[in-house]
Amino acid sequence: GENVEQHPSTLSVQEGDSAVIKCTYSDSASNYFPWYKQELGKRPQLIIDIRSNVGEKKDQRIAVTLNKTAKHFSLHITETQPEDSAVYFCAASNPGSNYQLIWGAGTKLIIKP
């Protein structure tokens, strides 16, 4: 079955710098890759997603890139701000598995002032 690995588990960056979180997946049939953000004490919320027919997607300061050949996708956050501090989860799904989302273990992003 599908397996999603997420790195790093913790990432500390200076405010204003960029942050990159990477996920690798094992099932080449996976075609949907969302990223969720969970702030402390709050519920996870979708921040961006990408489908396999697209290589990159941007939304203001966040972007996601997908490399289908290497089977990895990454979240990029530029000009980080204190409110970016949270746990970020990646996931992958494919139609052959009833679209079940397989989750990465999460990355705790710390923004240092």
Next chain:
Amino acid sequence: KAGVTQTPRYLIKTRGQQVTLSCSPISGHRSVSWYQQTPGQGLQFLFEYFSETQRNKGNFPGRFSGRQFSNSRSEMNVSTLELGDSALYLCASSWTGLGSTEAFFGQGTRLTVV
């Protein structure tokens, strides 16, 4: 529109008891999934219900069960509670099913087993 509602928000139970958690999805959403979240363990998938049928199941023991009603509301039951069941239980709803459309999470039920 109203978001995903989970009840109760907090629960304290004694080892060996059973518990039922409830999740009301966003109106029109037919898929409801349940997750267990413990510190440092991420989101552990329990099961997903779509149109009253269990469509996906995670690797949890049979003590964990669920169901979905015709109005898409879902319940999760844990029998013979163990200390290790203490966690935040999250449900998420989506229109067609996780992985094809955005999933909206509830605020969770924090279960403490003593």
